[in-house]
Amino acid sequence: MVSFKNILATAATLFSLASSQQFYIQNWGNGEKATNYTYKSLEGGRFTLDWILGAGGNFVSGKGYRGNKNLVVNYTANYNPQGNSYLALYGFTSNPRVEFYVVEAFAEHNPSDNTGHTFFGYHNSDGAQYELWSKYNGDLRQYWSVRRTNRRGGTITFANHYNAWVAAGLPMGGLGNTYIVVEGQQGRGNADITVGVRPTGTIKETPTPTTRSQVCVTPTQTLGPICRPKKVKKEEVQFKA
Numbered sequence: 001m002v003s004f005k006n007i008l009a010t011a012a013t014l015f016s017l018a019s020s021q022q023f024y025i026q027n028w029g030n031g032e033k034a035t036n037y038t039y040k041s042l043e044g045g046r047f048t049l050d051w052i053l054g055a056g057g058n059f060v061s062g063k064g065y066r067g068n069k070n071l072v073v074n075y076t077a078n079y080n081p082q083g084n085s086y087l088a089l090y091g092f093t094s095n096p097r098v099e100f101y102v103v104e105a106f107a108e109h110n111p112s113d114n115t116g117h118t119f120f121g122y123h124n125s126d127g128a129q130y131e132l133w134s135k136y137n138g139d140l141r142q143y144w145s146v147r148r149t150n151r152r153g154g155t156i157t158f159a160n161h162y163n164a165w166v167a168a169g170l171p172m173g174g175l176g177n178t179y180i181v182v183e184g185q186q187g188r189g190n191a192d193i194t195v196g197v198r199p200t201g202t203i204k205e206t207p208t209p210t211t212r213s214q215v216c217v218t219p220t221q222t223l224g225p226i227c228r229p230k231k232v233k234k235e236e237v238q239f240k241a
């Protein structure tokens with residue numbers, strides 16, 4: 001027998017699904033290695049994350065919108081990571097299959113410090129310069145647009161990154177949903193993020209750290225394959241990017 005109370009509860013669930021449906025949820029973890037992270041979807045574009053992950057652990061979780069080249073994404077982020085973690089606008093395209101990141105902040109590991117990444121120049125967007133990097137392993141292309149000053153909150157004009165990748169010779173395919181995410185690997189942290197809301201007041205920016213020592217990376221506007229990073233020592237390459 002279906003009780004009236006159950007019907008009410010079902011209606012409430014449907015209503016809350018409907019009211020949060022303007023945002024899409026992204027929540028991926030790599031199985032048993034990522035058991036200790038907690039993703040909570042709150043009202044509207046807000047979500048929280050808490051994590052402590054060991055070697056090999058990995059999650060990519062957040063909220064976002066239906067893919068659209070002209071997305072202008074506001075977000076507010078209280079983001080406190082240690083170890084290897086990124087705060088990014090993130091998504092995939094199909095044909096070609098591309099995983100892309102507009103990296104706004106990270107803990108201690110700049111994705112471009114990994115071996116096998118090619119530098120594709122700079123472009124400007126939303127008050128800062130971003131570095132373009134890519135890695136292609138023969139199956140999946142990864143594109144990075146890494147802000148040269150880390151920030152936690154603001155506005156991301158996605159078309160600027162999209163157009164810069166294409167102008168640099170990095171093709172984009174059909175856009176899937178596009179999210180503000182936190183990626184966490186080995187390390188710990190917490191985050192409280194609201195997609196769709198820009199912080200009020202001044203947004204603090206700090207120089208983006210890097211461990212690479214690459215002479216060809218100078219702040220020019222040139223776009224196109226420019227150079228590969230020097231091979232870094234094996235022990236520095238402990239993270240998947």
Ligand SMILES: *[C@@H]1O[C@H](CO)[C@@H](O)[C@H](O)[C@H]1NC(C)=O
Pocket residue numbers: 036037050051052
């Ligand atoms: C799992 O993570 C939470 C917070 O993120 C932490 O309080 C807890 O101690 C962790 N558990 C283990 C087994 O590491």
Ligand SMILES: *[C@@H]1O[C@H](CO)[C@@H](O)[C@H](O)[C@H]1NC(C)=O
Pocket residue numbers: 072073074155196197198
């Ligand atoms: C982003 O925030 C700005 C400033 O508050 C606002 O003018 C704009 O409409 C917002 N855009 C979106 C897409 O939320």
